[in-house]
Amino acid sequence: MTLIKSISGIRGTIGGRVNEGLTPIDTVKFAAAYGTWLKKQFPNQKIKVVLGRDARISGEMIGALVRNTLIGLSIDIIDLGLSTTPTVEIAVPMEKAHGGIILTASHNPKQWNALKLLNAKGEFISGSDGEQLVQIAEKEDFDFSGVDELGIVTNDSSYQEKHIEAILNLPLVDRESIKEANFKIVFDAVNSTGGIFVPALLQALGIEQIIELNCEPNGQFAHNPEPLPEHLTELSSLVIKNGAHLGITVDPDVDRLALVCEDGSMFGEEYTLVAVADYVINNTPGPTVSNLSSTRALRDITEARLLPYAAAAVGEVNVVAKMKEVGAVIGGEGNGGIIYPDLHYGRDSLVGIALFLSYLAKQKKSMTLLRSSFPNYFISKNKIDLAPGTDVDAILNALVKKYESHEVDTTDGVKIYIDKEWVHLRKSNTEPIIRIYAESKDQISATNLAQRIISEIQAFS
Numbered sequence: 001m002t003l004i005k006s007i008s009g010i011r012g013t014i015g016g017r018v019n020e021g022l023t024p025i026d027t028v029k030f031a032a033a034y035g036t037w038l039k040k041q042f043p044n045q046k047i048k049v050v051l052g053r054d055a056r057i058s059g060e061m062i063g064a065l066v067r068n069t070l071i072g073l074s075i076d077i078i079d080l081g082l083s084t085t086p087t088v089e090i091a092v093p094m095e096k097a098h099g100g101i102i103l104t105a106s107h108n109p110k111q112w113n114a115l116k117l118l119n120a121k122g123e124f125i126s127g128s129d130g131e132q133l134v135q136i137a138e139k140e141d142f143d144f145s146g147v148d149e150l151g152i153v154t155n156d157s158s159y160q161e162k163h164i165e166a167i168l169n170l171p172l173v174d175r176e177s178i179k180e181a182n183f184k185i186v187f188d189a190v191n192s193t194g195g196i197f198v199p200a201l202l203q204a205l206g207i208e209q210i211i212e213l214n215c216e217p218n219g220q221f222a223h224n225p226e227p228l229p230e231h232l233t234e235l236s237s238l239v240i241k242n243g244a245h246l247g248i249t250v251d252p253d254v255d256r257l258a259l260v261c262e263d264g265s266m267f268g269e270e271y272t273l274v275a276v277a278d279y280v281i282n283n284t285p286g287p288t289v290s291n292l293s294s295t296r297a298l299r300d301i302t303e304a305r306l307l308p309y310a311a312a313a314v315g316e317v318n319v320v321a322k323m324k325e326v327g328a329v330i331g332g333e334g335n336g337g338i339i340y341p342d343l344h345y346g347r348d349s350l351v352g353i354a355l356f357l358s359y360l361a362k363q364k365k366s367m368t369l370l371r372s373s374f375p376n377y378f379i380s381k382n383k384i385d386l387a388p389g390t391d392v393d394a395i396l397n398a399l400v401k402k403y404e405s406h407e408v409d410t411t412d413g414v415k416i417y418i419d420k421e422w423v424h425l426r427k428s429n430t431e432p433i434i435r436i437y438a439e440s441k442d443q444i445s446a447t448n449l450a451q452r453i454i455s456e457i458q459a460f461s
Contacts, residue, residue: 002432005030005134011105011114014058022058022113024065031066031101032144033137034117035073037129038099041120045098047075047151050091050118052083052159053103054252055192055217058113062103066115067153074145077153082193082217084254085116086348087163092122093344094162104253107226110219116253123345124317160197163350164204170342172283173354177361179206184244186260188213188235190225192252194349201350205357211242225251227258227336228381229266236264246360246367248353255347256336259356261367269336270295274374276338276352277330279359281307286329289322291315292412293424293437294334300375313412314426320345334379380446383433384457392427392434398460399425399453421445423453 003012003021010030012022019026038047049070053059059082067077078095080088085102092100098120105112117125117133125133136142145151167173185207189195195215202210213235214222224231227249239247239260246267247260259267267275274297277288281301287308290298294311302309312322312331319339323331332339338352339345363370386392396414407417413426423438434457438450 009115009117013111027065028069031069032142035070037133048097050078050097050100052080052088055219057219071151072144074149075151079155089122089346091159107251167354174358178357181361184209186211186238186244186247188249189215194250194254240264250349254349257349257352258336270334272336273332276355280330287326289328289331295377297375378443378446379439380450382436382450386432395460
């Protein structure tokens with residue numbers, strides 16, 4: 001069993017002993033800490049929180065625990081039920097709520113769940129706010145309300161429509177071009193809430209040929225829910241079999257977007273952001289932002305237009321902060337996360353789909369031709385599972401010393417530049433692992449670079 005408490009929330013596997021897995025007691029304690037933190041942020045106000053969840057099997061149980069804990073703190077709940085992370089993010093300011101919680105472990109397998117915490121802007125809480133919250137949880141500094149002051153729950157199923165309508169109203173979303181293109185699309189929702197939201201969006205965009213795969217939101221993930229090539233073989237086969245223009249998949253909470261070309265090849269998670277950004281900066285020129293683990297292709301296409309590019313530390317909250325700092329018109333992460341500030345500051349696969357299809361329709365190209373139009377880099381994404389008690393910092397410091405003759409960036413973990421290649425190593429905030437990303441001119445070179453670093457890490461540990 002695993003339980004990870006961090007500034008971004010609490011994440012763990014269901015079951016086990018208290019403080020070792022995401023048990024009911026751990027869930028209640030962290031929900032109480034969040035509610036208490038909100039009440040301290042907004043003293044003498046009646047607090048309102050938006051709540052939503054993905055389709056995980058544990059979602060109803062975790063949701064009931066969180067909901068009733070907040071009620072016990074005299075907090076009112078707007079419960080969206082089965083929803084998506086970006087939908088909850090836009091609902092918070094629309095409801096004038098003080099915060100929001102999404103119950104999802106994102107791309108983690110079904111045995112995981114988590115509480116992802118939002119501030120009053122519908123954005124992930126900051127590092128300093130998260131530290132305050134963790135301290136409240138550790139001290140169990142809660143003061144529950146009397147019977148006459150309990151919060152109330154309002155169920156609201158309108159936000160699928162509201163989210164889609166907000167996307168359709170964006171100037172760069174071109175429904176006429178999409179409808180005219182007459183796309184045939186295969187969509188894989190990995191049996192989570194994307195199966196509700198994405199087909200509805202596609203239909204609203206005028207797409208009539210939709211082949212649904214794993215779209216029943218029952219939480220029984222048909223394959224590993226992380227949208228990596230090795231998990232998308234069935235989607236790839238169906239694209240070819242049905243003569244589709246493209247395949248689309250999202251992760252369980254619909255904040256990561258991956259695409260498959262008409263020949264079954266992967267468009268590449270990294271290039272989801274590159275393509276959408278190309279469309280956005282062509283029409284509304286401005287700065288772009290991605291994190292340190294993302295492909296340099298975004299930087300290339302941005303600077304080719306004499307526009308500024310900036311890199312941020314890994315993590316949505318860091319990317320959003322950098323986007324606000326530089327006034328970025330588009331940004332995100334190389335894991336397929338699109339952040340389009342004209343809608344909201346959060347990774348949103350739904351707006352990513354709408355913008356990408358608008359671009360594809362206007363380009364009048366196949367997916368493979370569109371992909372070939374971008375600078376060609378290859379990233380190898382790897383991870384090493386850590387034994388309990390592993391001194392990760394000592395490992396990273398050893399690598400810094402080993403490569404001290406090269407350019408090394410320690411802004412976020414360790415990024416080592418070796419000629420025109422790079423490798424980025426960092427501790428995960430959500431899993432007991434080191435993530436190792438390497439980029440090079442071809443997949444073999446990138447993989448070899450990553451494996452070399454992995455071997456060196458294993459020698460250190």
